[in-house]
Amino acid sequence: MKFISPKVDYAFKKIFGSEQSKEVLISFLNAIIYNGEKIIQSLTIANPYNPGQAITLKDTYLDIKAVLANGSVVIIEMQIARVTAFSKRIVYNLSKAYSNQLGIGENYLILNPVIAVTITDFILFNNTPDVINQFVFQEKNKNFEYPDPELQLIFVELPKFNKTLSELTSLSDKWIYFLKEAASLDNIPDSLGDVSEIELALNIANQAKMTVEELEVVERRGIMLQDEKGRITYAAEQGEAKGRFQEAIALVMRLLNKRFGELPVAISTQVESLPLEYLENLTEDILDLNLLEDLERWLNEHSPS
Numbered sequence: 001m002k003f004i005s006p007k008v009d010y011a012f013k014k015i016f017g018s019e020q021s022k023e024v025l026i027s028f029l030n031a032i033i034y035n036g037e038k039i040i041q042s043l044t045i046a047n048p049y050n051p052g053q054a055i056t057l058k059d060t061y062l063d064i065k066a067v068l069a070n071g072s073v074v075i076i077e078m079q080i081a082r083v084t085a086f087s088k089r090i091v092y093n094l095s096k097a098y099s100n101q102l103g104i105g106e107n108y109l110i111l112n113p114v115i116a117v118t119i120t121d122f123i124l125f126n127n128t129p130d131v132i133n134q135f136v137f138q139e140k141n142k143n144f145e146y147p148d149p150e151l152q153l154i155f156v157e158l159p160k161f162n163k164t165l166s167e168l169t170s171l172s173d174k175w176i177y178f179l180k181e182a183a184s185l186d187n188i189p190d191s192l193g194d195v196s197e198i199e200l201a202l203n204i205a206n207q208a209k210m211t212v213e214e215l216e217v218v219e220r221r222g223i224m225l226q227d228e229k230g231r232i233t234y235a236a237e238q239g240e241a242k243g244r245f246q247e248a249i250a251l252v253m254r255l256l257n258k259r260f261g262e263l264p265v266a267i268s269t270q271v272e273s274l275p276l277e278y279l280e281n282l283t284e285d286i287l288d289l290n291l292l293e294d295l296e297r298w299l300n301e302h303s304p305s
Contacts, residue, residue: 003205004215005183007121007158008222009062012078014214015204017064018049024204025066027197028175029074032117032132032156036171042069065097071112073097080121084277090118094151115152119179123159131160131176165191174198220287248279255283260292267292270299278302 004011016025026040034040046065064076075097079086094116101111125133135153137146158180168174168191178198182205193199207215249272256263256271263271274282281302289295 001185001187001202002207003182003185003202004207004210004218005222006179006201006205007078007080007183008218009078009080010221011205011218012119013049013062013064015201016076017045017047018204019045021045021049021201021204024197024201025064025076027171027195029066029076029117031171031175033074033115033134033152033154040068043067043074046073063093073101073112073114074117075114076117076119078119078121082120082122082124083280087124090116090153094153098151111150113148113150113152115154117154117156119156119158121158123157124155125157129160131158132156132172165189168192171195178202245276248276252279252282255286256295259286259289260295263292267296267299274299274302 004014006012006015015021016028022043022045025045026043029043030036030038030040043066046067047063062077066074066076068074075093077090077093083089094114097116098111098114102108133155135155136149137151138144139146156176156179158176161176161180163173163177165177168177174192174195175198178192178201182202185202188199188202192202203209210218252271253263253268271279271282282298285298289298
């Protein structure tokens, strides 16, 4: 057996966001949010995985949105590389999911809690060794919680998890081990297989059960996220501002030239005038741009006025 890596966001969507994945997602969320207690009994996946849409690779599509039986909304995201304003984007998505429940003139009473579960393949909080960190509104000095638990942020930092198979005890241990190590397995270990939902997740992740097209998308998305975007992020964080921009532009131009051939001067000029944040956004969208006209349209929509 050989398994796709759940750390690639497209693979994560297939494993946890498919129609047959409801029990998988319920077990995972109970493990991460409720410390293994079976609080969540049922849910609906609001934006299920659809192989026919796989080639678009939109970030909003690759996130998973679930609605629990009590009406609570859960947004689940896998992020392998830290990008500019990442922490702000998480809060924005959380608050947007909360506010979008309410139409004009509707009563605040219909609002349901929203939970954002974010799995990162990088360390976000250096001041704690804990793998799972949960944030809620609290009174600043006495630390009691806000009356309505409307918004929660939960982070799972994979690099902090170092347990071996023999050391796995809790349900959260087993799920985090699955996320981090599934791609290195060549069978289903007994310590993971004894959880039926993890066994199902591994069967969904089994490359032998995937189409050639799906495997190609996983590979392309993995390379894109881990290599090119990682290099640009690294370049952006190193050295002086001028050097950062030059390296980022060079990498983006290399990607564009590889995809579209030599670019017209006007388009090259537009790309080179983009701010660093826009350059990073362009690297995320390159795989969705099939024609030079698509690139021109993207630049016209995103270029600073």
